[in-house]
Amino acid sequence: MGIQPQPNIQQENANLKKQVADLEASLKKTKLKIDDMSDELELLNNIVSNKSVQECLEKEADRLYMRGMQLYLADNFTEAITAWKDLLKVDPEHENAKIYIDRARRKLKGIQKLK
Numbered sequence: 001m002g003i004q005p006q007p008n009i010q011q012e013n014a015n016l017k018k019q020v021a022d023l024e025a026s027l028k029k030t031k032l033k034i035d036d037m038s039d040e041l042e043l044l045n046n047i048v049s050n051k052s053v054q055e056c057l058e059k060e061a062d063r064l065y066m067r068g069m070q071l072y073l074a075d076n077f078t079e080a081i082t083a084w085k086d087l088l089k090v091d092p093e094h095e096n097a098k099i100y101i102d103r104a105r106r107k108l109k110g111i112q113k114l115k
Helices: 005-075 077-090 095-114
Strands: none
Touching: 005 077, 005 095, 077 095
């Protein structure tokens, strides 16, 4: 006959197996939470990155608009139109750029008529 484990050892084994199973379940839940947090972090990074890109685009749009205005006020209508067209590549909905392109074109036509 083989040696029979004592009841205390059997109980201890059962307790250890349960603890291991509980730890594995807890580890699995933790890994899922980490995965969720990683996804959220990636989303936040994308938002921050997009915000930075948007801020850069807005600054570039402002710069091009002001450049166009300086050129327009200096009666350099052709260059002003070019600056505003570049602006519309950055911000196609920029209404003031559209308005001033039209005004600059009219000024150029007026100058050409005088020649």
